[in-house]
Amino acid sequence: MKKLIQLLLLLPLLGMAQTKIKLDKESGYFQLGVRNTASAFSDDGAMGFGYGGQFRIRLSKRINTDWYADYLTTNIQNVARRTDGHIGWSVLAYPFNCEMIRGRITPYVLAGHCFDYTKVSQNGATNFKDRLSSAVQAGCGMHYNITNQTDISLTGQYMMHIGQDIHAHVTQVDQLTFVEIEKQNVSGVEGHLLINLSLNVKLFDMWGQANRGRN
């Protein structure tokens, strides 16, 4: 009886011994990329355009991190201009396909945080107002894997700045245009939609995960 119980206790181990460890070949990659950014639906109602770059560190099969910097300029009705600088990070989660295989699309959702600098200036004058603030962003996007090492990514995200809002009021009286740049005294939330198009290249495997178990 004692032997029978011992055998029964060992039985589940037989099942466990057959489990094949699936290699995670996606995590650990360091990617570097460049991007263009379009900014829309800001309080000034103008479209902005920017240049930036990012690096990504893939934490696991389904989680990636994106560390970026952007520089954007916006024309406000030809009489003022807005300049934005963003430095931040996002966490990307891959709910569906998460393998970077040539020809496949990898959709993702993202959320993150950034520090930013905004300056609104009047054209032809020295009048300007600026602020440093913090922002949070969330959105979704997809990588299109053009090779196993390279992807093009398209992302749409809404960024909410938490700080003193700055915007330009443009008014026309007869033929004259007046510009007033306003910086609100009270901190609030002001946002804009950012659309990024980026090209990213896998440079190296940071912790050798992809090669583990091959030798």
Next chain:
Amino acid sequence: MKKTANLYLMLLLVNSLFAQNRSGQYICKHLVRADASIIAGSLHKTGANTVHLNGNLEYYLDSRISIRGDVNWLAGLKQSVIAPSYLKDYYSVMLGGLYHFQTSNHLDPYLVFQPGIAYASAYAIGNENRQNLILSAERVAYSGSIAPLGSVGVGFNYYFQQFAHLFAEGRYVYGNLNSNAPAIVSLQELRITFGLGFNLFVAKKN
């Protein structure tokens, strides 16, 4: 007779360049190519034709993908349309990637995506002179600003020889100069270039 001999020698010289031909595509991982060229451009929204000096360096990560950096300097501009502000100086740096289509010969057609950044400045002239397009009139120059750029294009390299290749490229550049000038200056431009570039194999082909 001497002329014929010279011509024959010239033909031999040109032929020797093609003597390095080998089958299949010439491009491979670790190939570095570089060229310096003159770019003809049209700032179609500003109504100006431009000439840029360009230098670029490209590194092939594999036979399909390469990364490339470009530097451009506006060497000449011909304005033909009345505008509130005109472009004065324009320097740009671009960094991006190229996708190369696989072919069975030495032709290397590609698509390019290169975001970039420019340092540019604008000037304005008095209204009367502006109406008559007298651009040499007294100018009011404005300080330079940094303008983000985006560009996409198509082109090809033809690797006819081990150390050199021919190339041609057309691209569209998008950007706006938001400076202290009375109005923005559009940097939207169509650019065309072609010429001779150089190859450097930094590692042996596998």
